[in-house]
Amino acid sequence: MRRALPALLGAAVVALAAVHVQPVQAVPKATHTTHAVTAKTDASVVQVGDVIRYSLVLHTRGALVVDATSPGKLDDFELLGTSSMPGESITIHNGVVEQSNTFTVTYRLRAKKPGKFQLGPGHFVVPGKTLPTPAVKVEVIPAGAAPKVHDPLADLLRDFDEPMTEPEPKPPAAPVDPLAQLDSLPTDPSEREFFVRVVPDERRPVVGSQVTLKVFVYARRPPEVMLKRPPVATDFRIVSLGAVDKMWHPIDIGGHAWSYAALEAFAAFPLRTGKLPIGPSVVGAGFSDMFGKPVERDFDSLSTEVESVEPPVEGRPPGYVLGDVVSNLQLTATVAPRTVDDGHALVTLQVSGAGRVDTLRPALPTPPGVTWTTTNDETHAQYVALAVKGTRKLQIDARFDRPGDVDLGEAVLHVWDPSKKEYATARAALGTVIVRKGAENPSAAGASSAVPLPAPRGRIGRVGEGRTIADRAWTWGLVAGAPLAVVLAQAGAALLRRRRAKESERAVDPGEQARVALAEARRGADPIAACVRALDRAVEATTSVRPRGVTRSELAAALSATQLDRALCDDLVRAFEALDGARFAGGAPPSVDAIERLVERVLSSSEGRREPRRREEGAS
Template structure:
């Protein structure tokens, strides 16, 4: 019985390990199209984004079925991407295809898909309206961040230079933004610029950093390599980086087209001169060359601690912003030893606290909270709420005051400390039921005096003392003890190791057998056997072909040369270069010449065929002897 239980335990353990190996979070797959309405002959792009949590396998093999009514002109162009929203980071790939339609109507683009963990996951099907051509210059609708697109901004202005004042195209022109003006331009064609809303902050204060691409020529852009931001907590401020509208901006006296690539909210985690790090992007274009790197400035933020003067008790470094507290307590009535649910919500903006200081009191136990949150960008700041759900056990009867929760924080707007508070109120705790005195020896006249009201007797439930001696009854041994416990623990890894070793040995054996069956030495000997059969049958063509095959296989075994691809006139020289003796190389070339001539010689006699086969076998043996593969 114990052996059966051990076997069941081992099987359950192996099942749990196998189930854990296949538990993955499915990828998040989305589809975008560069334009919902395009003209006949005007290119447009379809983009597929597939994101998975860090540590999961990366999606691969993006596919798009050709849609009816449109043709795929290029793609997929694939690049990697990383998205971080509300502190949750996902990694994956972006794939894009360029399509064009030559007839008006509605084109339904099938849902593109990716391969992940052996299964295909699809995005969403999209529909594009194709209207008759107006005769304008064709525009490229590739999204800004799509890898391998035709240009960063090229096509927004009909394929012309967006800075040409003589362009009479009726496309909308980008607005001028004086706030993006720069005194100098690091590059006359394209560069990356970073700007922060502040260069000094306290630990936990939001610093908003924006990354722009300034451009004067059409270029293609590879996926950006983000700034390191090592000493900051990072939260994205825009949900679709790279799809913001462009603006005209002056830099070094020249007009550029500037587009916001990314905007992030950074919360410093320590004091000091902290480096944000440069964002690096590779550009390709006629003016700039291929895959030329451009990097933004490495912004340094001077971070200090909030002042120690007037710092309230309980302040945690990094709690910076403007917050308020609210709380719910359910139920308000319970029995001694029971539990209540206390939910405290922190609402506001800034760097939300990770923990709260709960009131400490004898008889009241606060368990670790369950956190929920909805935090994101709102009007240029990080705002929302974070809730802490506590289970509170109360061991003290009567009316229990839970106290209040305080959240001290630094308000960077008013440059002072403040404290958000919420009062939890009181709960009514009824005493637990007292034990029945008749069920306990304490009811006897010699029993100890009754405990005061409200205090349970800790010995009331113990059995009465034994008054007679009895035989000792040994307890049954535990199921897993001693050697059986070690067997149960060691069996799964040992079984897995044995199975893995057996599988590896079988694979090596199969590979050796396959390699031996297809080795040039063996194939040469097989061809010699076929030559003997052809000689016995008097088949001149089969004999010459078999000897020729044997010689080529022997050359492969001896020199690793593919002699069938070498001109016969050059064969002797190639063999000598590969280490074959000059005499043997010459006889090899001569024998192959004879084989070619013998194949078309109708007057060959049996004696000449036998002599040719004998010389062929001897030559093959000499060649195989160079490789150690000769057979008697």
């Protein structure tokens, strides 16, 4: 069986790869699109039997539309499989976003005989043209003449032993990504075959530093998956880093064999200090029912949080701005011209580093008679190995009021460097500028061109003569009516805004959301989770306390600090504990009727407190 299976697998892979056509449409088609192509292999010298990766890369500035690809000539190599992956980078120039795209097609090849060979040239087919790729030279040496390169098929075939032989025990599979490791499986019945996790790589980041969020999916039998909604993080600046690998890897969870995949990664930059929640991500998974019919389900990840902190106060330089966090900071400056004849010079500052550079603002000196005005701001971001790196170009006009030699001093920028765990200061000398003539004063130029006053009148005229607009009766009606119309318009707009605010308040009222969740529980759509949401929204509507935001051990104390009576607080704590036990330990959940009665008790206590307040507002 070991000898026959590789041939069958190889034939199947070759048959699939031979009809490989990959249509991709990543962004809307732009008016002007430029293309560039490259080709490469992961090794230039291999031995017979080794597996190499031959990649064709298409770079575009503008729309990415690929109709088909071809590897070209692959003589004396066995084609094992094909994969493709798009990528993108974003450039911001004076507020205008430009998108650059890449599309990579990788062919896995096995060398069959020694010699010097040429792979390709291949080509990409895009609308209106065919783009050839360069050929790549590969040398194949006899087997055993070099260290063995790992064969991807070996992992697939290692479990097919000879008949009647006892397989040796295998150690638990360690995850390729340490962030994917789990000690135990979820106890929720809906997560027995598939579940989703959002894992941050840092739990206590410095405000402004990058936190990499990875969306992991776990399955007993890997299905087709698709990210439908990224993690909800309102207190972060979120940037998508694209797909990580989307390959399923084995993992041991509590002694059970599972598979996991890193679906996508995001760079999250905390915008403030404190405990910052990260809401659930939604992943769609395709399964087959008992009759083979495809069924798609959506899975939510559990919410998590990180605690953002300030960098240490000790050693903090004067002028540091909280949130300025960049590694490997570089700052350069140029000034042109050095001899000024019209009172103006252009200062160009270049800032680069790993992190968010779009928020950095170098501090400029304030020499007398010099005025700074920013005229251009360009930011370019790149995503390299799940890290955000950027460059920023600032162009500033220096206006000189008086002639002479002016020492501009130096530009200074202070940041926190997370890679070194210390503050970093970058300085760029601006040097001296020779000003031969200062800039003209706009107010003086305007005063010289003033229109002269007319000659004084010799005749005053009679009162009520009616020859001017001020003597007309309708003039004063317009004068008085215009402010009145403005007041009426503002009053009408205020009433309209108040009405819309009330409608919006009713639309997002937590009490209404609690009743909607109860209706979902009665329909049988995940009743335990729906009951938890109903209680959560009812308590929030009454007390402004979010039970999901506190632990169960803290819930009793949080409810006791509210206006709810003690018996109702105890009933709420018991209900949440029973629902958690049903969800995570498989216990019997409370009935939907019991939860509905408890929700109505909570909401009725809220209405009792709101009615006197409404009467007070009406009296005022």
